[in-house]
Amino acid sequence: MKKVFTLILILTFLATQQQAYAGWPMGKQRFLLGTSATIYAAKDYWDIYGKLHTNSKTAFTSYTLGLFGSYGLSRRTDFIFSVPFSRQVSNQSTTDKYHNGLGDLQLGLSYNLINYKYKNYTSIYVGAIVPMYDKYDAQTLGLGMYGSEVKLMNTGAYTLNSKKGYYNLEAGYRQFFGSEAPWQFTYLAAIGLSLDKANHVSVDVSGVYSHSSDSTANSAVVLAGAARNYSYTRTSLTYGHTFSRRISLAVSGFYTLTGVNTGVGYGGSLQGSFRF
Amino acid sequence: MKKNTYCILIAILMMPAFMYGQHNPAGELIPSLPLKEAKVTKAKALVPAETPVDGEMEIKVNASPKKSLFKEDDKIRYAFDVKSTYPTKQQGKLTVLVNTDLGDKVYEKSYDFKVSKNGSQSMVISLPHQTAGFYQVKFMLNLTDYDDTVKRIFGVAPEKIKATVVNKPNDFDAFWDSGKETLKKIAPQFKVTKDPEQSTKQKDVYLVEMHSWGNAIIRGWLTMPVKRPHHIPVKYRLPGYIVTMKPTMDDDDFAVFNLNVRGNGNSKDAIKYYGQYNLFHIDSRDEYIYRGVYMDCIRGLDFITAYADFFGFDTERVGVVGGSQGAGLAIALAGLDNRVKLVTAELPLYADLRDAIKIGPTLYPEKKSPIWMLNDYVQRTHSFTEKKLFALWDYYDPINFAPQVKCPVLLAISLLDELCPPRCSYAMYNQLGSKKKETWVSPDLTHEVDDNYYQFQYYWIKETFILP
Numbered sequence: 001m002k003k004v005f006t007l008i009l010i011l012t013f014l015a016t017q018q019q020a021y022a023g024w025p026m027g028k029q030r031f032l033l034g035t036s037a038t039i040y041a042a043k044d045y046w047d048i049y050g051k052l053h054t055n056s057k058t059a060f061t062s063y064t065l066g067l068f069g070s071y072g073l074s075r076r077t078d079f080i081f082s083v084p085f086s087r088q089v090s091n092q093s094t095t096d097k098y099h100n101g102l103g104d105l106q107l108g109l110s111y112n113l114i115n116y117k118y119k120n121y122t123s124i125y126v127g128a129i130v131p132m133y134d135k136y137d138a139q140t141l142g143l144g145m146y147g148s149e150v151k152l153m154n155t156g157a158y159t160l161n162s163k164k165g166y167y168n169l170e171a172g173y174r175q176f177f178g179s180e181a182p183w184q185f186t187y188l189a190a191i192g193l194s195l196d197k198a199n200h201v202s203v204d205v206s207g208v209y210s211h212s213s214d215s216t217a218n219s220a221v222v223l224a225g226a227a228r229n230y231s232y233t234r235t236s237l238t239y240g241h242t243f244s245r246r247i248s249l250a251v252s253g254f255y256t257l258t259g260v261n262t263g264v265g266y267g268g269s270l271q272g273s274f275r276f
Numbered sequence: 277m278k279k280n281t282y283c284i285l286i287a288i289l290m291m292p293a294f295m296y297g298q299h300n301p302a303g304e305l306i307p308s309l310p311l312k313e314a315k316v317t318k319a320k321a322l323v324p325a326e327t328p329v330d331g332e333m334e335i336k337v338n339a340s341p342k343k344s345l346f347k348e349d350d351k352i353r354y355a356f357d358v359k360s361t362y363p364t365k366q367q368g369k370l371t372v373l374v375n376t377d378l379g380d381k382v383y384e385k386s387y388d389f390k391v392s393k394n395g396s397q398s399m400v401i402s403l404p405h406q407t408a409g410f411y412q413v414k415f416m417l418n419l420t421d422y423d424d425t426v427k428r429i430f431g432v433a434p435e436k437i438k439a440t441v442v443n444k445p446n447d448f449d450a451f452w453d454s455g456k457e458t459l460k461k462i463a464p465q466f467k468v469t470k471d472p473e474q475s476t477k478q479k480d481v482y483l484v485e486m487h488s489w490g491n492a493i494i495r496g497w498l499t500m501p502v503k504r505p506h507h508i509p510v511k512y513r514l515p516g517y518i519v520t521m522k523p524t525m526d527d528d529d530f531a532v533f534n535l536n537v538r539g540n541g542n543s544k545d546a547i548k549y550y551g552q553y554n555l556f557h558i559d560s561r562d563e564y565i566y567r568g569v570y571m572d573c574i575r576g577l578d579f580i581t582a583y584a585d586f587f588g589f590d591t592e593r594v595g596v597v598g599g600s601q602g603a604g605l606a607i608a609l610a611g612l613d614n615r616v617k618l619v620t621a622e623l624p625l626y627a628d629l630r631d632a633i634k635i636g637p638t639l640y641p642e643k644k645s646p647i648w649m650l651n652d653y654v655q656r657t658h659s660f661t662e663k664k665l666f667a668l669w670d671y672y673d674p675i676n677f678a679p680q681v682k683c684p685v686l687l688a689i690s691l692l693d694e695l696c697p698p699r700c701s702y703a704m705y706n707q708l709g710s711k712k713k714e715t716w717v718s719p720d721l722t723h724e725v726d727d728n729y730y731q732f733q734y735y736w737i738k739e740t741f742i743l744p
Contacts, residue, residue, distance in 0.1 A: 028739050075739070118731040197478075197528070244505060245529065245744040275744035 023123055023155030023168050025112045026072035034273035036066040042256075042263030048229070050260045059091040060263060064103075073109075080125070081107040083132065086141060102132035104142045108149065120156035125149065129174070143227060147176040151186070165193040168204075180214035182228040192238075200240045205257075207233035232259030246275045329421045331362030333391075337415055337426050344430040344691055344719040352403040352430060356415060358389075359396040366391045368419040372401055377410045377429070377699055379638045389417065408433035410691070410699040412639060429691040429719075431698060439628045439703040443666070444676040451561075451671055452570075452612055455489075459571045462487055464578055468498070474523055478502055481523045483542075484533070486579055489571035492546040496535035496576060497523040500587060504531075509593035509741055510580055512616075514573060514602035514609070515540045517625065517646050518553050529743065531589055535576040537569045537605070546572075552649045558668065559660060566672045573609040581615060593617055593741045597733075600695065600723065601625045601646070603687075604674040607704065610685070611677025618740050619681065620733050622688040622725050627674045628700035630666055640694035647695065675700075678707035684740045685713045688729050690721040712740065 026032060043059045046052050068082035084103040089096055108127020115121045129147035151172030158165050167190065174184040185208070192202030212228030236254035243249065249272050256265045336357040346352050360366055367390035374383035383404055391397045403413065415426045445451070467485040474481040474497075482498040501508070511530040515521045520541035521534035538546035539553055549556040549565060557563040577594070584591045595618035598606035603621035610616040625646060626632070636647050644652075650669075654662050670676060685708055689701045698717075705715060714736070718726045737743075 027735065029742050030739075030744065117728050118735065244503075246505075 023110075023121055023153035023170070025076060025110075025121060025123070026070050026078045028072045028075050030072045031069065031276040032071075032273055033069045033276070034067070034271060036064075036068070036269050036271040038062075038064040038066065038267060038269035040064070040265055040267040042265040044264040046232075046259045046262055046264070048261045050258075052264070060088070061091075062086050062088040070110075076112040078110045079107070080110055080127065081105070088141075099141065101141050104147075105130040105132050106149070110153070116156075120154070123153045123155070125151040125153065125172070127151075129176070143176055143178075143182070145176040145178040145181050147174055147181075149174045160193065163194055165191065165200075166202075167191045180212050180228065182210045182212035184208055184210040192240075198242050200242075202238045202240070203235065204238075205233060205235050207231065230259065230261040232262045232265075233257045234265070248273050329362060329364055331360060331364075331421070333362075333366075333417075333419075333422050333424065334359040335415075335417070335424065335426055337428055339428065339430055339719065342719060343717050344428065345434060345717060346406075346430060346432050348405060348407065348433045348436075350405070350432075352406065352432075354401045354403070354413070354415075354428070356399045356401055357396065358391055358398075358417070360391040361394060362391075362421060364393050364420065365395075366419040366422055368417070370399070371414075371416040371418070372403070373414045373416065374403055374406075375412045375414075377412060377635045377639060377697060382406065382411065389419065391419070406432045408436035410434070410437075410697070410702075427692075429698065431691070431702070434698070434702040434715075435706060437699055437702045437706060439631055439675055439700070439707075441630050442675060442707070443630075443670050445670050448671060448676060455567060455571055456574065456612070459489055459574060462489070462491055464488075464575060464582070466579055466582060468583065471497075471523075476525065478528070479523075479525055481525075484579055486575055488538070488546070488575040489568040490547075492538055492543075492568065492572075494536065494538055494543040494546045494572050494575065495541075496533055496543075496579075497521065498587075499523045499525060499527070499532045499534075501528050501531075504588070506588050507590040508588050509590045509743060510595065511737075512576060512580060512594060512596045514576075514596060514598035514605040516598075516600040516602050519600075519602075529738075530595075531587060533576065533580060535572065537572040539565070539569075543572075552646075552653075554646050554649060555653050558650075558653065558665075561668050561671055564668060564672070569605065570608055570612065570672070573605050574613055577609070577613055577615050591615065593743075595620065595737055595741070599623055599725075603627075603696075607674040607681060607685075607708075608672070608677045610683055611674075611680035614682065616683055618684050618737065620686040620688070620737065622729070623690060623693055623696045623723055624674055624687070624701055624704060625696055626669070626672065627696065627704035629669045629673045629675075631703065632697050632700040633662075633665075635697040635699065636694065639697070643694040645695040675704040675707055678704050679709045681708050681710055683710060685710045686716065686733060686736050687713070688716040688718070688725045688733075690718040690723065690725060692720065692722045695723045 041061045043056055044052060044054045045056060064084045064086045066082060066084045071079045073079055083105045086103055088099045106127055106129055108125055110123050110125040112121055112123045127149045129149060131142055131144050133141045133144065149172055151170055154169045156167055158167065170188040172186040174186065176182055188204060188206035190202055190204035192200055194200040209231040210228060214228055234254055234256040236252050238250050238252040240248060240250035251270055253268045254266060338355045340353045340355065369386045370389040371384065371386045373381065375381050389397065410429055410431045413428050413430060417424050464486045469483045471481045471483050478501065480500045480502055484496045484498050485493055488494045508531045511527065511532045513521060513532060513534045515537060518540060521536045524532040524534060536543035539549055547568065553565065556565040580589055580594055581591060583589065594615060596606040596609055596616050597620050599622040603624035604626045606619045606621050607624060610619045632647050633651050636643065636645060637651060650665060654660060654665050687701060687705050689698045691698050705713065716729050716732060
């Protein structure tokens, strides 16, 4: 069970970054560096059939510090990276287990395919996933597999009653490498609205569908299988404040709406980003 | 979720781009130049038939590529689409005529053309290769009840275009150095007054006054975002021909200084001129009105430098922005003064005047532009010949300042510009000494740039100054 939580934790960290990039090209020679602090908790869970189980004796909490950045290599091409550092607490009956360490490093290139009037951008992201920990069985910080990702993004601006806003749509495919490595579809739809020049709110819905050939019910491998076969949809609400062109801060709360073979996760994150 | 569901999701994601986006095969040079929608001409019958027939023709003429700029070995193609609402069949000729921008015919061909009643007709018209330059193409439609002509301009290898004659006087630099030295001796006596009536919660507006060439008092408006960094980049905006500059209230990222040169806006009383502005003292190189105007532009820079500490101006990020006359002034100023760190110039007036003065009357004989006024003056003043005009304007033509411009330049042109012929703008552009320079082209507009340009310009300035 806890390994399912682990993977979702990492994805949750990645989802917080969309507040900073949201598919907009960075611009040549411009650099964004961001940090985030995320708390994720889950106690209840959906089983492999999607049935909700409450009053579980297992609980899971994690605290993650994330570092992410983007650098504009050209007008169209950005280099993007992210890496989380997590402390995970798994409570099983009366015992607490702790794991600390770096998670999956993600790095890749985003390329702007098309723009429309500099208000709507369609981009493609191609990247790699590199586990920064030794072994899946010894750690619970991720699948422990190298992976690749391709993602399409469409981001645009809109004006509503003289207030400016943005939207961001993403759909991605991940393929991990290794024995019974899963593939995953990810998606995200976000909409944001500026309250004034410094404050904005956004809401998003995102999710993952993860599938692996390893779907055995054998208890010895059920955790590994669970970490590979799951899906969920979650939503988050974010408030952001821009202190200046260089510095902005965002606070998010998220909740898992539905899932299969995954925990009913919820939590919050605080994210700061700095532009250079 | 199943795979095919995700395929549909991806298709939906891409849909806005396919519907509205455009791909820029040119890659980095000019990213995805957004262009105006296809120009549509709607007209009622111009030639009455014996039995009047009422209807409309919708004509679309689009170059491929849409920018209407070709390489010398490119096929020059236009899509010609007609949609008729006439209740009868319309037939006749479509004649395609290509002229140089000086009116010399280089190609003509007629096609049989017919449109069924309430029908449509499309043709792809290929034109022969041309040498570097700009060309006017006329699509002349002569049908049963309808006559119309659609004009377009296309360019070939614009990066190779040179002015027919570049004549930089030998004492050009000495002349302007002398002017700058004289200006230095005039105490600016800057006076900066906050204007509470025009200031807002977001912007502080200041009236700036200073003594300039001939001790004339010129004025401008400085707008400062209330919430700003300690060092703020500066946009220094120069005026079009007798255009009044007012405070800029919609720019949050820059200190914006709008200068009214002598005779413009709130500097109108700085000079008492009579007749046309650009003819004042045209018989004297030293007294010509633009000598003072160019010096006014330098004086404006003096203000930015002098008040850098007070207002927190980032003097390494001073961009000069101008349209039409302002664009010419921006280029001249950047050539005269290296405190200019960036220029965006839209539709530069007076660039390559020797050619512009011929092209304008040829392509747009009805248009009374500032260049037309110069030409008109030559025509009606026996004692002032074209030779004298050029002898004077060689000191003021932006093309002669261009080689001294070393800062990045963004140049915007419109192909149907009646005032600033694209050939002349490119001739000047090709002379720029800047390592980084770039063009923006609006193919279907006259003396204006399309809305998307300003978005691009904003990003371009941010990119060039490496602003967050």
